Amino acid sequence: MKKVFLLACLMGMGISFGQTKKNGTIFIEHPAIETVNAMTDAFVAGDSEKVGSYLHEDFKSYNGSTPNKDAEGASKDQFINQVNFWKENISYLSIEPSAGAYPDAMEYKDGQVWVQTWNHLKGVHNSTGVKIDVPIHRMYRLKDGKIDMMVSYHNERIYWEIGQSFEDRENGTIYNHHDNINSVRMAMHAFEHGDFETAYSFFDEEARFSNLEMPRGETMSMDEVKNQDKEMIEKFEINSIDVVGYPDYLEYDLRDGKTVQSWWDIRLTRKSDKKKIVMPAMFIHDFNDEGKITSSSAYFSSKWLD
Numbered sequence: 001m002k003k004v005f006l007l008a009c010l011m012g013m014g015i016s017f018g019q020t021k022k023n024g025t026i027f028i029e030h031p032a033i034e035t036v037n038a039m040t041d042a043f044v045a046g047d048s049e050k051v052g053s054y055l056h057e058d059f060k061s062y063n064g065s066t067p068n069k070d071a072e073g074a075s076k077d078q079f080i081n082q083v084n085f086w087k088e089n090i091s092y093l094s095i096e097p098s099a100g101a102y103p104d105a106m107e108y109k110d111g112q113v114w115v116q117t118w119n120h121l122k123g124v125h126n127s128t129g130v131k132i133d134v135p136i137h138r139m140y141r142l143k144d145g146k147i148d149m150m151v152s153y154h155n156e157r158i159y160w161e162i163g164q165s166f167e168d169r170e171n172g173t174i175y176n177h178h179d180n181i182n183s184v185r186m187a188m189h190a191f192e193h194g195d196f197e198t199a200y201s202f203f204d205e206e207a208r209f210s211n212l213e214m215p216r217g218e219t220m221s222m223d224e225v226k227n228q229d230k231e232m233i234e235k236f237e238i239n240s241i242d243v244v245g246y247p248d249y250l251e252y253d254l255r256d257g258k259t260v261q262s263w264w265d266i267r268l269t270r271k272s273d274k275k276k277i278v279m280p281a282m283f284i285h286d287f288n289d290e291g292k293i294t295s296s297s298a299y300f301s302s303k304w305l306d
Contacts (some may be wrong), residue, residue, distance in 0.1 A: 023109050030105030032142045036115045037103070039147060040095050046087030048080045055079065056148035064139070079150075085090070090123040090132070098135055115140040121154065128165035132158050172252040180287050181247045184260045187293070188283075192241040196229060204292040211298040219295075234295040235279075236305070239267040258287040270305075279304040 027033070039054035046115035060073035074082070086093060097103070101118035108114070116139050123132045141146050175181070183202045190199035197269035200222065208219035220228070261284055268277040282298035285293045 003024040024150055027107065028102065029146070030107075030113075030115070032080065032105045032113050032115045032140075033103050035142065035145065035147065036117065036140050039116075040119075043086070044093050044095055046083060048087075051083050052076065052080050054147055055268070056143050056146040058143070058148050059146075059150075059296055060148070061150045061152070063068050063156075064151040065156070086123075089126050091126055093123040095119050095121050095136070113142045115142070125162050125165075129164055130158065130162045147184070157304055171254050172250060172257070173228040175247055175249040175251065178249040178260075179291060180220060180258060180260050180285075181262075183248050183287075183291065183293070184247060184283070184285055185263055188241050188243075188262075188264065191229075192238055194233070194238065200226070203296070204288060204290075204294045207292075207294050207296065209296045209298075213239055213302060237269040237271060239269055239276075241266050258289075260285045260287070266300075268305075277304055 035054055042050035042054070044249070055076050057076065059076040059079065061079045062071060086214055096119060098118050098120050103115055103117045106114045106116070119136050119138070121132060121134050124130070127130065129223045134154050136152060138153070139149075139151040141149040146249065185203040187199045188198070205222065207222055209221075209225045212220045214220075226253040242265045244263040244265055247260055250257070250261065251260045252259070261282070264281050264282055264283070266279045268279065269275070270277060279300055281298060283299070284297040286295040288294050
């Protein structure tokens with residue numbers, strides 16, 4: 001039985017390999033790659049005349065990600081106008097191969113020559129300051145030694161952000177008095193008086209905590225923070241926690257965010273040598289609809305405690 005099974009597997013593999021059929025050759029070095037690279041360099045330099053010299057008269061440029069089935073693409077003249085637009089509106093423009101990537105040239109048996117590239121498009125929009133930093137995959141077809149088709153694939157969301165940035169837009173309301181501000185103040189002053197259980201009661205049980213010195217994306221649980229607070233109290237006496245200025249409560253329209261930003265002077269005495277410390281700190285507390293704190297981000301330097 002094992003022999004029959006093995007024979008069937010080998011026959012299946014033979015059938016699979018027997019179905020392969022070569023349809024051309026892939027090159028890592030090719031005159032078509034040189035043409036595409038030269039056109040790209042001219043585009044980045046803003047040399048529209050030179051860009052045009054690499055394009056066939058029948059050139060068409062397509063957005064490969066568009067859902068529009070009737071898209072007619074951009075003509076040679078329209079593409080050349082794009083060169084001028086990018087030159088006038090984008091600073092620090094670069095189009096370079098993504099890490100580990102390189103272009104391929106493909107010569108098909110029917111005579112068609114295509115070049116595919118994997119690059120990173122970078123720049124800064126002059127009027128809005130929006131940073132462009134997106135991977136971009138392009139397919140170029142060549143005809144008579146010139147590019148007659150380009151198909152581009154990349155996330156165009158960044159262009160939406162640029163367009164939105166030309167107008168002032170509100171994104172919610174800022175309060176200087178609010179119940180969520182009251183919760184932050186009561187929590188901070190409960191800490192000040194050593195009433196940790198009351199302080200923790202303002203937080204959701206699943207709340208996450210982070211601070212300036214933690215790696216981005218890393219957070220702590222409530223239990224971890226409680227242990228950290230316990231260690232701090234063993235080494236320091238809290239003399240006072242004083243608000244600086246006033247807290248802001250930001251109720252965002254975008255994603256229904258609810259955030260309190262507050263600034264404090266945390267006054268401590270180190271128990272080992274009675275040294276007085278005034279540590280400035282900023283906190284960002286996010287709230288849920290029930291008025292509980294779901295995340296806390298602390299911005300202070302632990303060097304104040306050294």
